[in-house]
Amino acid sequence: MTDVSERSGVLRRIFSSESDSAPGDSHEQVVLCHDRDSGLKAVIAIHSTALGPALGGTRFHPYASEEEAVQDALNLARGMSYKNALAGLDLGGGKAVIIGDPATVKTEALLRAYGRFVQSLGGRYVTACDVGTYVADMDVIARECDYVTGRSPEHGGAGDSSVLTAFGVFQAMRASAQHRWGAPTLAGRRVGVAGIGKVGHYLVQHLVEEGAQVVVTDVREEAVNRVRAAHPTVEVVADAEALIRANLDVYAPCALGGALDDSTVPALSAAIVCGAANNQLAHPGVEKDLADRGILYAPDYLVNAGGVIQVADEIEGFVFERAKAKAAKIFDTTLEIFARAEADGVPPAVAADRLAERRMADVGRLRSILLPGARRERRG
Structure with a gap:
C-alpha cells in the first residue's frame, strides 16, 4: 500500500490546489492500491471520520487516466461525508475506485487483493457497492476483509442497496412535488429518467405505479429493453441530450455525475431536478443557475441516501423494515432543506451543505472531547 499523498505527483498537485479551497474540501487520507499479480489498481479516499468510520462504495470504471480516477475518488468521498451527515448516520465519508473495465478485468484474485487493502486500514474505511460492483463482488471482498457492507442475504447482508436508493429518490421527488405544486404526488406528471440501471429501473417502477408519465434513456440497449419489457407504457428517447430538451415536469439524472452544467441547465424545461446520480452539479455556481431559472433542485446527496x-443498517444487523423507515425520512429532510433555503435566501444545495457541515463540526468536536486522543480533522 502506498500513501499517495506522499508518493504520487498526481495527488501532490491535487492537494496543493485544495489548500486554497473551502473548508470541507480537504481529505484525511488517500491511498493508492497496486497488486501486480492480480493487476489491481485502485484508489481509496477518506474524506472525513468526524462522525465515525468512513462509509462509501467501490466504483469499478475504465478511467482514462490515474488523475481522473483520483479526482473522482476525492469528489465521491467528499460527497459521502455530506450524505452520511445529512442522513443522520454516525459515519464519515469515503470512497474507492478500481481502475479498469469490470467486464474484462474483474476477477476473484483482483477483488480479494482489493479486500486486503481495505482490511489493512483497520476499519477507517467501510466499503459497499457502487457503479461496476455488485453484491456478489462484496461477498468476494469480504473473504479478505471485515469492513464490507452490501453483502448478499445469504451472507448476512442487506443485498442490493439500489432498492432503497430508488425508494429514497422517490420520496425526495414526492417532497419536491409537494413544495412546488402543493401535493406529494407525481401522478400525471411527466418525469424523465436519464440512466435506468441498478437504481433507475427501480425508480421507474415507483413512478409508473404512482401514475406518472415516464420518459427514459440509457446508453445500454439491454437496460432499455428490460424497462420496456416490464413497463410497455414508458417512452424511450435517443440520448441524454434529447431527454434534457424534452417537455418534462421532473428531470431525474440517474447515471454518472456532471449532468447539470452550463449547456444543460439552459436547455431544461423541467420545473424540478431530482435524481440518483452523485455529483450532479458540474461545477460551483450551477446551483445558482438552476435557482435563477426557477428550477427546484433537490440536492443529490440528500436524494440518493437511501442506499x-x-x-449502514447492515452494520448493526440488517432489518429491511427498519432501514426502509429511515429512508422514508428523506421526504421530511427534503422539505426541511427547501424550507431552510427559502428562509436563508440560498439555493437548496447551499442549505444542505450548511446543515451537513454543521453536524460534522458539532459532532466532530463532541467526539474529540469524548475521545481526547483521537486525531480528527476539524470542519468549519
Missing part, C-alpha cells in the same frame, strides 16, 4: 442508509 447508504440500507448498507
Whole structure:
C-alpha cells in the first residue's frame, strides 16, 4: 500500500490546489492500491471520520487516466461525508475506485487483493457497492476483509442497496412535488429518467405505479429493453441530450455525475431536478443557475441516501423494515432543506451543505472531547 499523498505527483498537485479551497474540501487520507499479480489498481479516499468510520462504495470504471480516477475518488468521498451527515448516520465519508473495465478485468484474485487493502486500514474505511460492483463482488471482498457492507442475504447482508436508493429518490421527488405544486404526488406528471440501471429501473417502477408519465434513456440497449419489457407504457428517447430538451415536469439524472452544467441547465424545461446520480452539479455556481431559472433542485446527496442508509443498517444487523423507515425520512429532510433555503435566501444545495457541515463540526468536536486522543480533522 502506498500513501499517495506522499508518493504520487498526481495527488501532490491535487492537494496543493485544495489548500486554497473551502473548508470541507480537504481529505484525511488517500491511498493508492497496486497488486501486480492480480493487476489491481485502485484508489481509496477518506474524506472525513468526524462522525465515525468512513462509509462509501467501490466504483469499478475504465478511467482514462490515474488523475481522473483520483479526482473522482476525492469528489465521491467528499460527497459521502455530506450524505452520511445529512442522513443522520454516525459515519464519515469515503470512497474507492478500481481502475479498469469490470467486464474484462474483474476477477476473484483482483477483488480479494482489493479486500486486503481495505482490511489493512483497520476499519477507517467501510466499503459497499457502487457503479461496476455488485453484491456478489462484496461477498468476494469480504473473504479478505471485515469492513464490507452490501453483502448478499445469504451472507448476512442487506443485498442490493439500489432498492432503497430508488425508494429514497422517490420520496425526495414526492417532497419536491409537494413544495412546488402543493401535493406529494407525481401522478400525471411527466418525469424523465436519464440512466435506468441498478437504481433507475427501480425508480421507474415507483413512478409508473404512482401514475406518472415516464420518459427514459440509457446508453445500454439491454437496460432499455428490460424497462420496456416490464413497463410497455414508458417512452424511450435517443440520448441524454434529447431527454434534457424534452417537455418534462421532473428531470431525474440517474447515471454518472456532471449532468447539470452550463449547456444543460439552459436547455431544461423541467420545473424540478431530482435524481440518483452523485455529483450532479458540474461545477460551483450551477446551483445558482438552476435557482435563477426557477428550477427546484433537490440536492443529490440528500436524494440518493437511501442506499447508504440500507448498507449502514447492515452494520448493526440488517432489518429491511427498519432501514426502509429511515429512508422514508428523506421526504421530511427534503422539505426541511427547501424550507431552510427559502428562509436563508440560498439555493437548496447551499442549505444542505450548511446543515451537513454543521453536524460534522458539532459532532466532530463532541467526539474529540469524548475521545481526547483521537486525531480528527476539524470542519468549519
